[in-house]
Amino acid sequence: MSHRSIDPSRLLGRIHELGEIGRDADGKLTRLAGSETERLGRDRLVSWLEDAGLEVAVDRIGNIFGIWNAGGVGEKPVMIGSHIDTVINAGIYDGCFGVLSGLEVIQTLKSQGFEPTRPIVVTAFTNEEGVRYAPDMMGSLVYSGGLDAATALEAVGTDGTVLGDELARIGYAGSHAPGFMTPHAYVELHIEQGPVLEREGVPVGAVQDLQGISWQKVTIDGDANHAGTTPISMRRDAGYAAARVITFLRDRAAASNTPTVATVGCIAFEPNAVNVIPSRATFTVDLRDPDEDRLRQEETALAAFLEQLAADEKVGISVERLARFEPVKFDPAIVRLIEAAASDRGLGCKRMTSGAGHDAQMIARIAPSAMIFVPSRGGISHNPKEFTADTDLVAGANILLDVVCGLATGELPK
Amino acid sequence: MSHRSIDPSRLLGRIHELGEIGRDADGKLTRLAGSETERLGRDRLVSWLEDAGLEVAVDRIGNIFGIWNAGGVGEKPVMIGSHIDTVINAGIYDGCFGVLSGLEVIQTLKSQGFEPTRPIVVTAFTNEEGVRYAPDMMGSLVYSGGLDAATALEAVGTDGTVLGDELARIGYAGSHAPGFMTPHAYVELHIEQGPVLEREGVPVGAVQDLQGISWQKVTIDGDANHAGTTPISMRRDAGYAAARVITFLRDRAAASNTPTVATVGCIAFEPNAVNVIPSRATFTVDLRDPDEDRLRQEETALAAFLEQLAADEKVGISVERLARFEPVKFDPAIVRLIEAAASDRGLGCKRMTSGAGHDAQMIARIAPSAMIFVPSRGGISHNPKEFTADTDLVAGANILLDVVCGLATGELPK
Structure with a gap:
């Protein structure tokens, strides 16, 4: 049985390239939301989105969208998202893996002549980590209507800066209203940031809820x-x-x-x-x-x-x-799609709970959502030691590919 | 039955006068060992010793001695001691009460024509608190031979100063060898710094050992x-x-x-x-x-x-x-003298253990020693709230008077 596949070297190359942006003289990686180093990361992402022929949009809270309008223009899009801001002295996978896999999936589908019946969008949400500005998961919270954009833009950072000023300064104070596209479905691929998949030797987590x-x-x-x-x-x-x-x-x-x-x-x-x-x-x-x-x-x-x-x-x-x-229940139909994709590819899959917060929990307020996890070595995250094996990264991106194909060609299974 | 008595107003007046020396603009009392404010306290003490007609001596580690050579010159002296250095933001009683009561006892005995058979000495030991220079109880430790004076004088303070330099600067690098008088007996009167006497309503503690x-x-x-x-x-x-x-x-x-x-x-x-x-x-x-x-x-x-x-x-x-x-056992004969004095005066007395460290534990290495405690309100010490009622202070000083009379006129009871 042959499967579609994303391009492993392109995906892994971009993860490592983005992972070098914001590294200081001591080799520490830090791209805080709205900072000069984050601007460089955003610029690189946008150039990749444009190279892939996607329409780039930015909303008022600085969320970046790469939109593939190939099929079903006017239909609600399938949205793939995560974030590219980091904690201080971060690893390279947290957030970035999900955004770059979203881009990779769209680029793969485009190049293979895939014909979706609705748009597919990859999104990088602003300030997921919440290190410089509170609250965390801010971009997705604003996008889903849980926080007023004007209020969020007034957030004062740990360094005394104002988020709205910083977004304007780095060129990411967009004009779109947050929530301007209501997703048909939302999927987020992320490293587990916990030890369960590695300990149990399971490569794929179908995340059914969030603590x-x-x-x-x-x-x-x-x-x-x-x-x-x-x-x-x-x-x-x-x-x-x-x-x-x-x-x-x-x-x-x-x-x-x-x-x-x-x-x-x-x-x-x-x-x-x-x-x-x-x-x-x-x-x-x-x-x-x-x-x-x-x-x-x-x-x-x-x-x-x-x-x-x-x-x-x-x-x-x-x-x-x-x-x-409050806990978040993800969409059972998308969880089943993840399990089915893993099964088709002969990969072990475990239903699990996310112990960490993610943008998906915010978008779940406005659209059916779920997450895919891949193993984190030693369960370590928010740390330079954060590591996921290339085979696990590629397998996760291919599961995402399958799930997006399913979501972009039909109604959600009941 | 009439008893000798110290002069309450003279003792209390000196406690309050010394308690104002080293008070900063915010009203906080701090006289760290070897500091400029401690110099002022030492100078005041020495002027009182001289006014009382005592011979003043200072040893190499800065311990101050007020010697009454009235009787039995050449005999081992009865030594009464404690310290006048303080912690940061201190109370007025810790240490000072013992030194000033020793002076008061000698001054009382002198004025009443008491005839001791051996000298009586009041001592203020250097750096009991150990806040600026380690170790604490340094002056008595050196005096009892537990630490070489030259080594102690090289101690570097939390502020980078050297103790020997500071003692020379403030004029208290004396010439006597530490240990130059071996005490016949040593008694230290001190506030309890714990809650037991107050809680049990007992005015006098006969301290039989130290934890x-x-x-x-x-x-x-x-x-x-x-x-x-x-x-x-x-x-x-x-x-x-x-x-x-x-x-x-x-x-x-x-x-x-x-x-x-x-x-x-x-x-x-x-x-x-x-x-x-x-x-x-x-x-x-x-x-x-x-x-x-x-x-x-x-x-x-x-x-x-x-x-x-x-x-x-x-x-x-x-x-x-x-x-x-290691724990220290005080001299049972002196403890019995304390109990007998309290009983004679109709004061309740409790045998107890010192939970805090005191100069007495060092002098116990070279002479029979014991301590007298008076109640501390709320058990509070090393704090501006440190408080002992005047009646308790006076009662404690009178017990010290009786014990010193006993020790200075005879051999220690067996």
Whole structure:
């Protein structure tokens, strides 16, 4: 059985070429949204889109579109997207792999005389990472109507710049209204950024949902007494209370039969001295679950634990909500297309949950959407060590090719 | 029954006067060892010693002595001591109360025609706090022969200065050899710096021993993976492992029937991001116990726990020793003198353990020594809120008066 295939060397060459843009003298790759280095990356992408004969459009929030209007002009397009902005000291695959694979798929279909019944569009969304400007996934959030463009453009960066000014400066303050094309369907190909596919030896992930996220900041107040002179029974030890929360969260998640994950990633003690009992402990709680009811249950269980802990340890506890996103269910029909494509090509495929946030979760508000994952070595991402084998990259792009062919020639399967 | 008494207003007046020296524009009191503000405090103390008719001597490490040679010249002196250097943003009592009470006791005895059979000396030891120069309790450590004076004088401060240079600059690089007088007995009056006397409503503590201290720095290494994409079972979470150690130490100390205390005062996670599992957790462990065997048992129990934890959580754990002092047993005869003086005056008295380090633990190497504690409100010390009621200060100084009378007129009771 012979299959269509994208051009592996063209795709891999572009991934590595884009991966060199924004590398500093120390070899570190950083292309923050709206920055001068991101401008260079955007310019390169646009030149590739034009070389492929695509119509290039930019909307007000700086999202870039490469539109192939071959068939069904006026029909809702199949949209393939991701992002090309990066974190600080990034790897080369996160986001870029999805955008460049989208371009590769369209270029392959064009060159092979494929006749879609609707347009096919590749999109690079602005500021997915959210490192310089908050919130993250901003371009897709604005595109799907979840945030007003004018408000987003006023975002002040960590460096004091204003996003709208920076987009104008680098030439990417476009004129199209965000949301100007409503997708027929949206597909995003991405590295997993987690260890599951690699550990299980499965090359393709059919992503059926995306975890809801609950971020809280917990502050515990006790008394800063002398570590030598204060008997254990007289202590109000904020650090000990914080440790109780950390073990509670982890032990609860580990004991459950659910995909719930709980993480305490940040912590600080005050006054943070060897011989002083901590008067204050501040830490973050990151709770995630693909099921909204279960995520709420976890939040409730944490709140109950904190209330009991405050009474037991005679400490003050306050909680601040930092972020909250409901879980996203992707489109089952597109998930089945991904599974079918993998099966046709003899590739193992696993239905899975995305633990990270992606532009697809925003576009899912306005169009049937799903994601394809490929393995990440060691589960490492947002790091120069981020790596996916070339065979896995090419296999993922070919699955995307098949799925786009299906979406661009018929109605979505029910 | 009438008792001798020190002059309350003179003692309290001096405590408050010295407590104003080194106060900055914001009202914060700081007299770091060898600093310009400490020079002012030393100068004031020396002027009071001279006004009281005492012979003033300074040794090579800057310890100041006010010597009353009234009786038994050539006999070993009774020494009363403490320190007048402070921490940053200090209270007015820590150390100064002991030195000024020593002066007060001698001045009282002189004015009342008391005839000691041996000299009585009040001493202010250099750099007890150890904030600017390490180690702490330096002056008494050098005086008792535990550290070579030349080495101590080369100590480089947190501000890059050299202690010997600073002592010369402020005029307190004396000529006497440290240890030039071997005490017959040593007594130190100090605020408790802990909550026990206040909580129990007891005005006098007869300090019979001083906790041994074990300081360790523990580093746990795991993997910095994504908080959303890494299942609980695949994590090597250094932060969780650190929390397990904190709860182990505290729960073990709380469950024991011993005075063991365990504190984790400092902590840091890396990379310390909300959505990243900590790859590294670094924290300090402060273990204290008045019994050396028990302190060793606690260290052994911690080491065994860490070994098991490393295996269970697949993390790397390394331990660095930061400090280790064996417990000190004070002289039982002096402790009995303190108890008898309190009883004579109708004051409640509790035998207790010092949880903090004091100059007395160093002088105990070369002479029978003990300490008298008075209550600290809220157990607070090293803080502007440090407070002891005037009645408690005066009562403590009168107990010191009685004890010194006893020590200066006879042999130590057996």
